[in-house]
Amino acid sequence: MAKKLLNATTVIAVVAGLSAGIMLANYLREPAETPEIFTLGEAPDVTGAPGQMPEFTLPDLYDEPHSIAEWYGRPLIINFWATWCAPCRREMPLLQMAHDAAAATDPMIIGVAVDRVDDVRSYVAESGYTYQMLVGQQEALDITELFGFEFLGLPFTVFTTANGGILKIHIGELHAEQFSEYMKIYKLLIKKEISLGVKFGLFEQSKGILIYCFN
Secondary structure, eight states: OOEEEOOTTOOEEEOSOGGGTOEEEEEOSBTTBOOEEEEOSSOOSOSSOOSBOOOOEEEBTTSOEEEGGGGTTSOEEEEEEOTTOHHHHHHHHHHHHHHHHOOTTSOEEEEEEESOHHHHHHHHHHHTOOSEEEEESHHHHHHHGGGSSOOOOSOEEEEEOTTSBEEEEEESOOOHHHHHHHHHHHHHHHTTSSOOBOSTTEEEOBTTEEEEOOO
């Protein structure tokens, strides 16, 4: 698909509230065209975040190592959390609900616990969470540095495309309204009803609808 740079004649009209974690704007290149632009919220207050998911390997709860790349082929929602983190615990039911409802092409939920494996095993067993879990202490903490920003605390969540391209880094607790908006964007992407722009100011058009993703 052809990619076009924004120019001085571009007009962006914001038509949806930031409180929902998503904006909808019109990008008017010509009077006859008014394609919609969906965005995954405002850019996080970070610099140097990569466009591609960093490669890493961590063990699961049964000490089996997994590379994050083994799950490419599906979009991923990678949630960094810990058992001692109250906001992390509050958002986990949302992730479990998404896991329970997911079809084979829907985003896969992966938890990355920056924690002791025994504590994570106990908490997951008691709480009944069944989505994929990886765990590490310093190893998991080191992975957070691969995103190109100083570690800001937990939780944070990385939304990726099926090939590991980073759509959004959400810092802080995920709330139901925000998560719902992210899932709507994923469904449109999976159905190919919108296409993807992965850099600031770069867009691809499909059926007159565009998506603009902040890295």
